Each structure stands twice: as C-alpha cells, then as structure tokens.
Amino acid sequence: MGAVATKRHIVEAADSLFYEHGFEATAFADIASAIGISRGNFYYHFRTKDEILDAVITRRLERTRQLLDSWERETGSARDCLLSFAGMLIANRTKIMLYGCPVGSLCLELAKLDHLALGRATELFTLFREWLATQFATLGRGPDADALAMHLLMRSQGVATLAAALRDDGFIEREVEAMKAWLDAQCPTAPGRPVR
Amino acid sequence: MGAVATKRHIVEAADSLFYEHGFEATAFADIASAIGISRGNFYYHFRTKDEILDAVITRRLERTRQLLDSWERETGSARDCLLSFAGMLIANRTKIMLYGCPVGSLCLELAKLDHLALGRATELFTLFREWLATQFATLGRGPDADALAMHLLMRSQGVATLAAALRDDGFIEREVEAMKAWLDAQCPTAPGRPVR
DNA sequence: GTCTATACGAAGATAGAC
DNA sequence: GTCTATCTTCGTATAGAC
Numbered sequence: 001m002g003a004v005a006t007k008r009h010i011v012e013a014a015d016s017l018f019y020e021h022g023f024e025a026t027a028f029a030d031i032a033s034a035i036g037i038s039r040g041n042f043y044y045h046f047r048t049k050d051e052i053l054d055a056v057i058t059r060r061l062e063r064t065r066q067l068l069d070s071w072e073r074e075t076g077s078a079r080d081c082l083l084s085f086a087g088m089l090i091a092n093r094t095k096i097m098l099y100g101c102p103v104g105s106l107c108l109e110l111a112k113l114d115h116l117a118l119g120r121a122t123e124l125f126t127l128f129r130e131w132l133a134t135q136f137a138t139l140g141r142g143p144d145a146d147a148l149a150m151h152l153l154m155r156s157q158g159v160a161t162l163a164a165a166l167r168d169d170g171f172i173e174r175e176v177e178a179m180k181a182w183l184d185a186q187c188p189t190a191p192g193r194p195v196r
Numbered sequence: 197m198g199a200v201a202t203k204r205h206i207v208e209a210a211d212s213l214f215y216e217h218g219f220e221a222t223a224f225a226d227i228a229s230a231i232g233i234s235r236g237n238f239y240y241h242f243r244t245k246d247e248i249l250d251a252v253i254t255r256r257l258e259r260t261r262q263l264l265d266s267w268e269r270e271t272g273s274a275r276d277c278l279l280s281f282a283g284m285l286i287a288n289r290t291k292i293m294l295y296g297c298p299v300g301s302l303c304l305e306l307a308k309l310d311h312l313a314l315g316r317a318t319e320l321f322t323l324f325r326e327w328l329a330t331q332f333a334t335l336g337r338g339p340d341a342d343a344l345a346m347h348l349l350m351r352s353q354g355v356a357t358l359a360a361a362l363r364d365d366g367f368i369e370r371e372v373e374a375m376k377a378w379l380d381a382q383c384p385t386a387p388g389r390p391v392r
Numbered sequence: 393g394t395c396t397a398t399a400c401g402a403a404g405a406t407a408g409a410c
Numbered sequence: 411g412t413c414t415a416t417c418t419t420c421g422t423a424t425a426g427a428c
Contacts, residue, residue: 003411022308024220027403041412043405100304107361108296108304112218122361150358150367151374158354162346165303165318171346178347199393223421237394239423 007045009035011055018056019095019102023109050117057120060102064124068131078138079187085132085152086179089159093172101160103128128153139187148186155179203241205231207251214252215291215298219305246313253316256298260320264327274334275383281328281348282375285355289368297356299324324349335383344382351375 013034017026028049032039046052071084089096099105103124110118132149141148159175162168209230213222224245228235242248267280285292295301299320306314328345337344355371358364 001411006411020308021310022220022305024218025309028405029403037411038413039404040406040414044411047405049404099308101357104357104361105304105308108301108357109218111360112216112295112301113221114217118361125358125361147370151371154354154358154371155350156354157357158350158352161297161300161304161353161357162321162350164307165300165314165321174343175347175350197393202393224423225421234395235422236396236424240393243423245422 003045006037006041007055010037010042010045010052011059014052015056015059018053018106020099023053023106023115024113053117054120057106057117057124060124061127064127068127078135079183081135082132082152082183082187083180085128085156086176086183089156089172089176089179093163093169096160096172097163097167097169100164101157104157104160125153136186141186141188152179152183155182199241202233202237203251206233206238206241206248207255210248211252211255214249214302216295219249219302219311220309249313250316253313253320256320257323260323264323274331275379277331278328278348278379278383279376281324281352282372282379285352285368285372285375289359289365292356292368293359293363293365296360297353300353300356321349332382337382337384348375348379351378 010031013031014026017030017034021030028039028042031052032042046055071081075081075084103121107118107121107125109115110121129146129149132152133145136142136145136148155175156179159172159179163172206227209227210222213226213230217226224235224238227248228238242251267277271277271280299317303314303317303321305311306317325342325345328348329341332338332341332344351371352375355368355375359368
C-alpha cells in the first residue's frame with residue numbers, strides 16, 4: 001500500500017476512535033488493529049500522537065468546510081442553511097446519543113488536558129460560528145448575527161451532551177423542533193412567519 | 197489522622213481533579229500528592245480507582261441535594277429557584293470557562309469509556325431534572341414541566357461547553373441573561389411579566 | 393493507618409531486519 | 411513501507427515493614 005493511502009487510513013481511523021473513545025483513551029494499538037497495520041509502522045507516518053491529533057483536526061476542518069459548502073449549494077436560502085445545521089443533530093443522532101458532539105467533546109477533553117491543540121480544535125467551532133453568522137446576516141440580522149450564531153451553537157452543544165448522558169433520542173427530536181421554531185422566529189423575511 | 201478524615205480528603209481531592217483534568221487523566225499519584233499521603237496508603241481506603249469514582253459521584257449527589265435544598269430555603273418562590281439555577285453558571289464561571297460543567301463533562305467521558313458508572317453519573321442530571329420540573333410544576337406548568345426542565349438543563353450544558361472551548365466569559369453573561377428572559381416568559385404568574 | 397518497595401501490565405516511542 | 415523486537419515510562423495494584 002502507498003504511503004499516502006496508509007497515512008489517510010490512519011487519520012480516518014484515529015478520527016473515529018478519538019470521537020468514540022476519546023483522545024487519551026485511544027491507544028496506537030487500537031488504531032493499528034482497526035486498519036490492520038503494526039504499531040511500529042505508525043512512526044513512519046507520524047512521529048508522535050499529537051501529530052496524529054493535529055492531522056485529525058485538519059481533516060475535520062476540511063470536511064466541515066465541505067459540508068457547509070454542500071449545504072449552501074443544495075439549499076435555496078440562508079434559512080434552509082440554518083435548518084440544515086439543526087438537521088445535523090437528527091442525521092447524526094445515533095452516534096450523538098453514544099458519544100456526544102465530536103467537536104464539543106474533543107474541546108472539553110483537550111481543555112482538561114491543558115493540551116496545546118485546544119486552540120486548533122476550537123477553530124472547528126469558529127468555522128461553524130462564522131458560517132452561521134453569515135446566514136443570519138443574510139437574513140437581515142446583521143447586528144445580532146454573531147450572538148444568534150453562538151446561541152444556535154450553544155443549543156446544539158447542550159442537546160448533544162444531554163442526549164449522550166441520558167441516551168434519550170426523543171429528547172433530541174423535541175429540542176430540534178424547538179430549535180427550528182426558534183429559527184423561524186428569528187427570520188423576519190421568511191414566508192409564513194407570524195409577525196410580532 | 198483518622199481513617200474517616202483521610203478517606204474524606206481523598207474523595208475531595210479526587211472530586212476536584214476528576215473535574216479539572218478528567219477521570220482517566222488523573223493518576224493516584226496526583227491525588228496522593230495533592231493531600232500529602234503515599235500512593236500505597238490509598239489501597240487501605242479504596243481497592244480500585246472505580247471505587248473512588250463511585251465515592252466522588254455519591255459526594256456530588258449529596259452536595260447537589262444540599263445545594264437544591266438551600267435554594268429552596270433561601271428563596272421565596274419557585275421562580276427564584278429557577279433563577280438560582282441559572283445564576284450557578286455565573287457563580288462558577290471561572291471554572292466553567294476552564295473545564296466546562298462537572299456533570300456534563302464527566303458523563304461524556306464515561307460514555308466514551310463505556311464505563312459502568314455512567315448510569316450513576318447520570319443520576320446527577322436526573323436530580324436537577326426532577327427538581328427543576330418540580331419548580332415549573334409549582335408555577336402552573338405541570339404538563340410541560342419535564343420538557344421545560346430538560347430545556348433549561350440543555351441550555352446550561354451548551355453554555356458550559358461552548359464557554360470552555362472558546363474561553364469567553366462575556367458569552368456566559370449574555371446567555372444567562374437570555375436564559376432568565378426565557379424563564380420570565382415561562383412563568384405565567386410572575387409579577388411584571390408582559391402578558392402574551 | 394501509613395509508609396516503602398515492588399510486581400505487573402499498558403502505552404508511547406525507537407532500532408533494525410526485510 | 412512495513413514488520414518484529416525492544417526500550418522506557420507510567421499507572422494500577424499488592425506485599426509487608428513500622
């Protein structure tokens with residue numbers, strides 16, 4: 001197998017395992033056995049575990065950008081973009097009920113470890129934050145755009161954490177509905193919206 | 197030093213360290229050096245690390261019950277009780293910005309570790325959930341009491357996680373104000389509330 | 393009750409053969 | 411590039427002296 005392919009396999013497996021079991025709890029042996037290589041082979045591609053973490057965060061940033069781009073391409077309006085964000089909680093609910101949000105849980109773990117990579121992991125939040133703010137600004141909420149983006153991010157984090165703790169999928173559905181109702185109330189130009 | 201006192205010191209130190217650095221990342225050596233005993237002395241009081249975790253959760257449950265009781269004693273109404281809950285995010289904001297919520301972050305870590313103690317840690321959420329629901333029921337929101345309690349819990353979790361990731365204390369203040377405004381809108385009998 | 397000394401295993405990291 | 415073998419450190423846990 002080529003070096004590029006193996007390296008990609010390592011990062012893909014590490015990405016999943018860091019999400020499902022945490023960064024610290026994931027050993028090289030776990031990643032190695034998941035993709036069928038030896039532990040020793042690791043160090044040809046990465047010198048330290050921190051380098052793998054950095055590659056995982058970089059991969060997540062790239063994939064998140066692609067996801068946000070696809071939402072913009074595939075939906076007709078900023079309002080639909082915001083609904084796509086809320087829908088992510090439903091689409092990923094099986095894993096969220098088991099492991100929470102991959103971004104939030106990683107940031108929390110790195111914060112407790114006082115790990116230098118926390119800043120890079122937080123970029124994932126910043127990416128969502130600025131994209132969401134852009135959508136709200138498009139909807140005429142320019143002055144409040146960032147606060148509204150943070151509020152929506154906050155709610156997604158709360159739903160993910162509580163769903164993982166209580167293992168309750170009905171809760172996710174109810175809160176996503178409430179989130180969409182809140183979004184409707186924030187979109188002054190949306191059709192069918194009751195005027196305040 | 198007496199056995200009871202030493203045992204209490206161990207649990208107190210473990211409680212703090214599990215919160216600040218995580219359960220797995222905290223070694224016996226860390227707890228031992230924090231309270232000035234030897235590692236070996238540990239096993240006179242606890243046989244395994246899991247036993248310490250159990251004692252920590254039990255301690256947190258007891259202290260949470262005391263906290264909720266004190267809120268009921270010291271405030272005049274169910275509405276004030278709910279405001280006390282929201283105020284907890286302000287009172288503990290320094291630590292929340294560094295480590296998130298002690299309940300949510302512990303549950304997330306135990307979920308990823310597939311640890312048996314997750315159920316016990318979740319009891320902490322259940323304790324808050326039922327107490328909050330009781331307050332909402334007192335305010336005449338009986339049919340929605342549990343959903344309202346879950347919504348408030350959800351928001352507290354979202355605020356704590358995002359505050360820890362972004363290390364932003366202004367964000368906590370803004371979201372707590374929004375939380376209080378939401379609470380006002382949920383209290384039909386509260387004085388000064390604008391009627392919908 | 394608390395200590396020192398130590399056994400044991402797990403995990404990150406390295407060396408060198410193929 | 412990938413492997414096996416090995417080094418080293420660390421962390422849980424145990425044994426036994428004081």
